[in-house]
Amino acid sequence: MADDKIPTEQWAQVVEETGGPVVYKKIPVQKPGPDEVLVNVKYSGVCHTDLHAMMGDWPLATKKPLVGGHEGAGVVVACGSMVNNLKVGDYAGIKWLNGSCLNCPYCENADEPLCQGALLSGYTVDGTFQQYAIAKAAHVAHIPRNCDLEAVAPILCAGITVYKGLKESGARPGQMVAIVGAGGGLGSCAVQYAKAMGLHVIAIDGGDEKGELCKRIGAAVYVDFLKSKDLVADVKSNTPDGLGPHAVLLLAVQEKPFQQASEYVRSRGSVVCIGLPAGAYLRAPVFDTVVRMISIKGSYVGNRVDTAEALDFYARGLIKVPYKSIGLSKLQDVYTLMRENKIVGRYVVDTSK
Structure with missing residues (x-):
């Protein structure tokens, strides 16, 4: 997608106050930095972690205001000047681990999730409950082209x-x-x-x-x-x-x-x-x-190798996530069902609705 076709504003669900609710509103579309990509998020799974992020009941500081979400499947629409592992048009997934330093003892031993400088989608940086989201190119999941972006979204965390x-x-x-x-x-x-x-x-x-x-x-x-x-x-x-x-x-x-x-x-x-x-x-x-x-x-979230392996199981037809689809504008309804322990399988939000 050419830069002149990327909108300047987008719809998003924003946590403005600890405890919620989320607010469905328009916010600016960000530009990627040199080592980042901009992904047009088509679908995002909804994880119980997203409810914790809104409620602020984990012993981790959260960004405020915050766009939650960390199971975003979409298409790369812009790449930073240093990015060479992705190109515009690639299918890409934004995970909980949005980025890490890549140089510490944990990163060097394939334990990137333990990096002290880790960036967490939908927690310390804005996540995938928006139509366009930023991620570090080194950590973006490479989604095989034969995958349905709606169905594959929950694989990116769950x-x-x-x-x-x-x-x-x-x-x-x-x-x-x-x-x-x-x-x-x-x-x-x-x-x-x-x-x-x-x-x-x-x-x-x-x-x-x-x-x-x-x-x-x-x-x-x-x-x-x-x-x-x-x-x-x-x-x-x-x-x-x-x-x-x-x-x-x-x-x-x-x-x-x-x-x-x-x-x-x-x-x-x-x-x-x-x-x-x-x-x-x-x-x-x-x-x-x-x-x-x-x-x-x-056991915390997987590293980049675990990500590729988990996606390979899915691409070979061995994993079919039971999910229900709902518009992004109805995200608060999913949180209500979570609190009532009424969710069977996974919910996936369509960012176009």
């Missing part, structure tokens, strides 16, 4: 994050992994990535609708915590030897599941924490953790 978590779990093909929060946006991706990686999935969530979804996308077993009288026993009994799953992925947005996981994971198993309930703490018995050799760890 997909990459759970794929990274499964790698961190150390679970091997043929083993069992329990996914807590399996019917949500991240969970519905995690079930499919786990299956594609050769793992058997015990899906844990609440409600029949989520159970039907989990079974449809590949879970071997569904445990409904709303109906279970003894969740720990129910999870363990659904493993062939009764010893529990080899790994647990915690995607929940409440604290209690984080306290239960070490009770049903098998000895020498791993508990991987991904969800970030506000103000929550981990707790596990020291004796059991030691004598059963349980690993408890955190």
Whole structure:
């Protein structure tokens, strides 16, 4: 797109005050710096992190006013003078990690998300709930041309994050992994990535609708915590030897599941924490953790290699994210559903509406 065809103003959803609501309004279109690209965002997935950004309930300072969003799929319309890895017309994705220094010990060891100078889309820099967004060219996701931009948007955070978590779990093909929060946006991706990686999935969530979804996308077993009288026993009994799953992925947005996981994971198993309930703490018995050799760890968003791998799974047709589409102007409605725990799968906003 030629510069004279890029508008000077655009529609966006802006958090003006901590606690919201978001305000649908026109704001200026920014110009990319030397190492940046401008992406015409066509679609953006909506993540629970976006609600945390609006509410300000994480111990991280947020930009104000703020344009949230970090699952933006679109087309490059302008490149900075130093950019040589992208060109106008390329499909591109803007992720949670908008940029990093590329020179620190973390960046040099492929742990760019841990960079102390990391820029976070929709948190410390404006994100993808706008029609045109800026990102550092080094960190933009290269979306294959055969991908549907609307359908691929949730892969840019939900997909990459759970794929990274499964790698961190150390679970091997043929083993069992329990996914807590399996019917949500991240969970519905995690079930499919786990299956594609050769793992058997015990899906844990609440409600029949989520159970039907989990079974449809590949879970071997569904445990409904709303109906279970003894969740720990129910999870363990659904493993062939009764010893529990080899790994647990915690995607929940409440604290209690984080306290239960070490009770049903098998000895020498791993508990991987991904969800970030506000103000929550981990707790596990020291004796059991030691004598059963349980690993408890955190997994943050993926690096650039994880991004390419996660997108490759999608491009080969192995991952189909269940999502509902809604206009950008209706974003506040999605936040309301999130607060009421009524979201099944993922919501994707269309920036043209």
